[in-house]
Amino acid sequence: MSVKIVEVAPRDGLQNISQIVPTNTKVELIERLAAAGLKTIEATSFVSPRWVPQLADAKQVLQRIQPRTRSNVCLPVLVPNVQGLELAHRSAVDEVAVFVSATEGFSKKNINCTVDESLIRVKKVIEAAKPLGIRVRGYVSCIFCDPYDGPTTPQQVRKVTQFLLDAGCYEVSLGDTLGVGTPTDVQTLYGDLLKFVPKERLAGHFHDTYGQAIANVVKSYDMGIRTFDSSIAGLGGCPFAKGAKGNLATEDLVYTLNKMGVSTGVNLDKLVTTGTWISGQLGLPNGSRAGAALASQTQVQISKTPSSVKSPPRKWEPVESTAEFSVQRSRADVKITLTRPGNGNALTKGMLQGLTRIVEQLSKDSTVFRILFSAQGKYYCSGMDLRTPIQPEEQFELLRRLFEAIDQCPQTTIALINGPCFGGGVGLAFVCDLRIASSTAAFKLSEVRLGLCPAVISKYVIREWGLSLARAAMLTAREVSASELLGVQAVQKVVDSRSLDAAEAEILDQLRFSAPRVSALCKELVNAAWIDPGGERQAKTIRSAFDRMMANGSESQIGLEQFRKGVKGVDWATLGEEPVRSKL
Numbered sequence: 003m004s005v006k007i008v009e010v011a012p013r014d015g016l017q018n019i020s021q022i023v024p025t026n027t028k029v030e031l032i033e034r035l036a037a038a039g040l041k042t043i044e045a046t047s048f049v050s051p052r053w054v055p056q057l058a059d060a061k062q063v064l065q066r067i068q069p070r071t072r073s074n075v076c077l078p079v080l081v082p083n084v085q086g087l088e089l090a091h092r093s094a095v096d097e098v099a100v101f102v103s104a105t106e107g108f109s110k111k112n113i114n115c116t117v118d119e120s121l122i123r124v125k126k127v128i129e130a131a132k133p134l135g136i137r138v139r140g141y142v143s144c145i146f147c148d149p150y151d152g153p154t155t156p157q158q159v160r161k162v163t164q165f166l167l168d169a170g171c172y173e174v175s176l177g178d179t180l181g182v183g184t185p186t187d188v189q190t191l192y193g194d195l196l197k198f199v200p201k202e203r204l205a206g207h208f209h210d211t212y213g214q215a216i217a218n219v220v221k222s223y224d225m226g227i228r229t230f231d232s233s234i235a236g237l238g239g240c241p242f243a244k245g246a247k248g249n250l251a252t253e254d255l256v257y258t259l260n261k262m263g264v265s266t267g268v269n270l271d272k273l274v275t276t277g278t279w280i281s282g283q284l285g286l287p288n289g290s291r292a293g294a295a296l297a298s299q300t301q302v303q304i305s306k307t308p309s310s311v312k313s314p315p316r317k318w319e320p321v322e323s324t325a326e327f328s329v330q331r332s333r334a335d336v337k338i339t340l341t342r343p344g345n346g347n348a349l350t351k352g353m354l355q356g357l358t359r360i361v362e363q364l365s366k367d368s369t370v371f372r373i374l375f376s377a378q379g380k381y382y383c384s385g386m387d388l389r390t391p392i393q394p395e396e397q398f399e400l401l402r403r404l405f406e407a408i409d410q411c412p413q414t415t416i417a418l419i420n421g422p423c424f425g426g427g428v429g430l431a432f433v434c435d436l437r438i439a440s441s442t443a444a445f446k447l448s449e450v451r452l453g454l455c456p457a458v459i460s461k462y463v464i465r466e467w468g469l470s471l472a473r474a475a476m477l478t479a480r481e482v483s484a485s486e487l488l489g490v491q492a493v494q495k496v497v498d499s500r501s502l503d504a505a506e507a508e509i510l511d512q513l514r515f516s517a518p519r520v521s522a523l524c525k526e527l528v529n530a531a532w533i534d535p536g537g538e539r540q541a542k543t544i545r546s547a548f549d550r551m552m553a554n555g556s557e558s559q560i561g562l563e564q565f566r567k568g569v570k571g572v573d574w575a576t577l578g579e580e581p582v583r584s585k586l
């Protein structure tokens with residue numbers, strides 16, 4: 003007794019969430035799913051990026067999948083038309099999926115044509131695929147109900163299913179797009195279809211909106227169906243039932259089939275780890291009941307006394323390096339270092355552009371929890387490069403964009419201030435969330451002496467220093483010491499210059515126990531309190547932060563559960579990795 007599972011998360015799952023997932027995360031997801039034993043993984047789709055921007059990197063995803071995975075696993079892609087098929091062929095794809103709706107309303111809204119027109123379009127794809135040796139799988143949506151037309155009849159489903167099979171699809175997957183069907187509906191539909199279509203050529207694609215997906219699988223299995231589509235962590239969803247559960251979760255499917263004694267070839271432990279990992283990457287609740295329950299039994303790396311536990315020495319891996327700055331990464335932390343010490347690390351146009359690009363990229367990377375800004379040499383940063391002037395309008399825009407990018411990024415940002423800062427360099431230190439300063443650090447808003455004023459950076463300097471100190475420092479251009487700012491908590495720690503590396507390791511050790519997503523919420527709360535104290539925006543931000551922190555599957559569930567077990571700290575960067583037992 004065995005069942006074939008078609009994993010659809012990398013395509014169906016990721017196209018239905020609003021965020022754009024980094025290509026490497028998509029590739030890692032596919033590799034992890036393959037390592038868990040899934041043999042068919044719908045990898046992506048060649049649809050217009052205007053329709054589905056989430057999957058615009060289809061070619062790159064396929065390119066980056068390991069050759070071994072490509073030869074061992076079937077990686078179909080979805081194509082809407084012959085153009086998509088050609089792109090898929092150029093990426094050496096050997097199976098594609100085409101889709102039609104059983105119903106008119108959904109067909110018109112979803113693909114802007116009637117059912118009959120969609121069948122003609124799909125037939126062209128199937129015919130074009132044949133000489134290329136590409137197998138074609140068909141999807142039929144709205145098998146039980148259409149969001150516009152209401153209930154679907156078995157005859158409507160039979161018509162399109164038979165058409166797809168006659169045209170050359172080797173299998174048709176029947177999709178309950180709204181997730182409204184029950185085992186009784188399955189009985190009626192399959193009861194009709196199986197009179198005309200061999201059971202081996204049908205697959206079930208159930209959504210879990212009303213919690214019926216597993217029941218429908220079991221019913222279909224009893225009626226002879228042996229192929230089911232599912233999505234890790236239940237990723238994806240029904241766009242017509244906001245907030246409802248989406249695809250049937252692969253973990254739930256495998257859990258049920260295991261208990262029925264039906265083999266799937268899938269390792270449930272690895273699947274659960276992958277589900278936890280991808281939910282964490284996307285910042286979404288884990289949509290698998292079985293996955294969430296099994297994950298909570300897994301020991302995460304916990305320390306009984308977190309603050310006293312040092313992580314092993316950090317290894318910073320190079321990511322990017324220019325003549326003016328470098329970027330390194332160590333696990334969930336990224337460090338950007340200014341490398342222009344000969345010029346006091348003065349900010350050039352290239353630096354402003356480069357740093358903005360990197361921070362904007364990192365902002366979208368949910369695997370990065372902290373961003374550090376450090377510098378080489380005697381000075382931290384001597385502000386705008388005064389030797390190579392930039393046109394005022396361009397300078398304003400470049401400065402504004404960099405500072406906004408740093409200010410708005412969800413990660414915790416830390417300035418490691420090795421020495422004196424001037425003008426824009428002061429801004430670079432104080433736009434960050436936290437500051438560790440060497441005792442040689444000092445801060446001079448020198449602009450007024452040059453006939454300038456600290457316009458762009460004033461927003462951040464005033465916020466962190468307070469009005470009176472900022473006004474005095476701007477008007478006099480006097481040097482403000484690190485210890486003075488320590489006094490107003492605008493600097494968190496001042497250390498001997500030789501101890502800056504140790505202080506960096508210490509703060510990163512401390513922050514690894516701060517949950518990353520709620521850290522981002524903390525930043526939103528502080529920002530709202532600053533922008534609109536007591537106002538509507540602050541009230542809305544508080545409400546929204548509260549809801550997000552309490553949402554099902556949020557970090558609070560893990561944190562509170564561990565607390566109740568008597569554990570005092572979760573190392574959030576290790577969640578989703580292979581479990582590591584604490585030595586304490």
Ligand SMILES: CC(C)(COP(=O)([O-])OP(=O)([O-])OC[C@H]1O[C@@H](n2cnc3c(N)ncnc32)[C@H](O)[C@@H]1OP(=O)([O-])[O-])[C@@H](O)C(=O)NCCC(=O)NCCSC(=O)C[C@@](C)(O)CC(=O)[O-]
Nearest residue numbers: 345346348384385386387388424425426448456457458459
């Ligand atoms: C930094 C010290 C104290 C070092 O003083 P020092 O240790 O005596 O060394 P130095 O003065 O010989 O400087 C070493 C090298 O760094 C260069 N250098 C150093 N800083 C810069 C700079 N910003 N732009 C271009 N070059 C700079 C300097 O020109 C020299 O180059 P070299 O002569 O060896 O080829 C001194 O050079 C100095 O006072 N520099 C000016 C610092 C300053 O006033 N910065 C404010 C810039 S305005 C700004 O940032 C505007 C902004 C962003 O706030 C506007 C806004 O917010 O809207």
